[in-house]
Amino acid sequence: MSCTLFQPFQQNLSGIPLPEKFTFPFYYEPHELSIIAAKELQHYLEAQTDFKHNFGLNSEQDGLAIGKMFGVLVVQKQDGTLGYLWAFSGKLADRNHLPNFVPTVYDMLTQDGYFKEEEKILNQYNRDIELLENSEEYKTATNTLEEYIKNFEKEIVDYKIKIKKSKKERAEKRKKATADELKQLNTESQHEGILLKKMNQYWQYKINDAREQLANYTNQINVLKEARKEKSSALQQRLFNEYAFLNQYQELKSLGEIFNGNPPAGAGECAAPKLLHYAFQHDLKPIAMAEFWWGQSPKSEVRKHQQFYPACTGKCEPILKHMLKDMPVDDNPFAVNWAEGKNLEIVFEDDYLLVINKPAEFLSVPGKQVSDSVQTRVQALHPNALVVHRLDMSTSGLLLIAKSNAIHKNLQAQFIKRKVKKRYVALLDGVLPENKGVIDLPLRVDLDNRPNQIVCFDYGKPAQTQWEVVERRNNQTMVYFYPITGRTHQLRVHAAHSLGLNCPIIGDDLYGTKAHRLHLHAESLTFAHPVSKQEMTIVKEAEF
Structure with missing residues (x-):
């Protein structure tokens, strides 16, 4: 099969050795060949006129700003020629x-695909349902039933109040009534009960009739909805079965098989599976891979322009396996x-507890x-x-x-009662314009990419951090963090977002750029000794 998307490297690669193994997709440092291929793609994105998309890099560009993940795959032809492939995640x-x-x-x-044809049928179901639900006859039948029920409830309540009042008046009359008068009072009471029963029967007849009239429409609507549901489910299952991925043995495995019939939304649309599938289709040997973000960061995740990121675990890990x-x-x-x-340094110890300086x-x-x-x-x-609290x-x-x-x-x-005082010291990649403040951004786990956390104002747990600048140097800022809450990756996300x-x-391999270490250190801990009750402050300064 001819490969028209293979792009050979233009520069001399003689001094760059090929990697011995393919990139581990979920945690990597890009190989030099991947970096070259990525730069070529980035140059193309800066100059291209093939499509229009607002990445949020130009404030004057119209349209909603949406950043995008791109991927490059370094491949080798059977004759040994090195080149690369490009892909984007989702749509562009x-x-x-x-x-x-x-x-x-x-x-x-x-x-001309079956999905489009089946989609036409689903759209027709939607139109038919909408036509019925918006018809004057359906609206009239619905309003009539609601009005009958409302009038029935009001008349019955009003009449029961009247009966109660009459019953009270008759009770007083009975105290002085003759035999004939008592008989007349009993007859009145019976007549009220009979009339209440007839009122109930009358309104139940009216309401049942209105329900039957409405059912003529709701039954049609429900039949259409059930047919739409069955059609949609069958289409989805067919899609899951036919949406299949190749490996080096030319073995196909579908989304349905990979995820046991329940793949997450968007599975298979990321750059990594697209690239590998195309390579296996065209007898290209995968050598190395990398993915980078291009454009404005989304409001939830931490994504930096031109920065490399690993493949997501929730959608991609089962497929790439x-x-x-x-x-x-x-x-x-x-x-x-x-x-x-590595060794553990004991900073404090007595008969009841220890304070460890964790590397x-x-x-x-x-x-x-x-x-x-x-702990072990x-x-x-x-x-x-037992460890009382945890550090990343x-x-x-x-x-x-x-x-x-x-x-x-x-x-x-x-x-739990937030009586423990903690101070962290961190070195940030950049210069903060202000000297102190409070960050209040709720966090939750990224379901598609655990253990990463994202900012989520709808479902995130409250997370607050106080901070203050210690010093600024070499385009970096050293800060103290005072976490008010203790969410997973709280300080890392609050710093980077x-x-x-x-x-x-600096050194944050999840939300920043990897270095020899993460420059975040739990420097001070203040708590009440559980036996002596005396307040203790333990300090261990950072070594960075």
């Missing part, structure tokens, strides 16, 4: 296909014990793939020891550990 300029970019794996929007089957891939850094060879890249508690952690190390010496693996600093359950419960209660400080912490 409201299109699936654009010049120079690999197409979507499965294009359900082709004009199939596509990269048996390919030699770089080691998974999440399965590496970065704490190996960067050291788990607080055992992880899914790595068991070595502060300390429990080797003190079997009942990449964050260094003071960690409080209880030597018994009772002490742990006491210290945790202090954290455009609605926060808009200055990521």
Whole structure:
């Protein structure tokens, strides 16, 4: 199959060795070849006239500003020629296909495709339903039923009030009534009961008749809705079954198979699976891959213009597991014990608790793939020891550990009641114009890309951070953070997000740019000793 989208490298690559293994997609530093391919794509985006899209980089451009993730795949032809492919995630300029970019794996929007034909049927169902629901007859039947029920309830209530009043009057009359008068009073009471029953019967007849009239329309609407539901479900299942991805063995596996019939929205539309599928289709050997963000950052995620990012885990990881089957891939850094060879420094210890200075890249508690952690190390010496709070693996600093359950419960209660005072020091990539402030941005986990956090004003948990500048130097700012709440990645997101400080912490591999370490350190911890009740402040200054 001819490959028209393969672009050969123009520059001399003789001094650049090929990577021994393919890029691990979920955590990587771009290979030099990927960087060259990405720069070529970025130059194209800056100068191209093939499409119009507002990336938010030009304040004078019309339209909604939407940044976009792009990907490059370095590939090798069977004759050894090196080149690259380009892709974008989702749609670009409201299109699936654009010049120079690999197409979507499965294009359900082709004009002569079955999806378009089935979509016409679904649209006809929608029109028919809308026509019935907006018809004067349907509206009249609905209003009539509502009016009958309203009048019925009012008349019955009014008449019951009247009966109650008459009953009270008759009770008084009975005290002085003759035998004939008592008989007449009983007859009146019976007549009121009979009339109430007839009123109920009359209104129930009217209401039932109105319900039948309305049912003539609602039944038609419900039949159409059920048919639409069945058609939509069948179309979705067919789409899941036919939306399939290749691997190096030319094995196809569908979205339905990969996600057991329930793929997340947008699965398969990211750049990485598009690139690999096209490469396998055209007998191109994948060498290295990288993805970068182009344009204005979205309001929820932290995305910086031109910065490289890993593939998302929620949508891409199951797909890429199939596509990269048996390919030699770089080691998974999440399965590496970065704490190996590192020691824990005890800053304070007595019979009840310890305060540890945790090194960067050291788990607080055992992880899914790595068991070595502060807790397991300390429990080797003190079997009942428990970590009271946690620091991110990449964050260094003071960690409080209880030597018994009772002490742990006491210290945790202090954290829950926000009686513990914490101070972090961080070095930010940029110069802050102000000297102090408070960041208030609610956070929740990114469901498509755990463990990353995003700002979400609808479903996020409240997260507040006080901050103040310590010093500014070399286009960097050292700050103190005083977290009021303790959400996952709170300080990292509050620093990097455009609605926060808009200055990521140096070395932040999730929300900024990777360096030799994350420059975030838990420097000071103040709490009440659970036995002596005396306030204690432990300080360990950062070494960066």
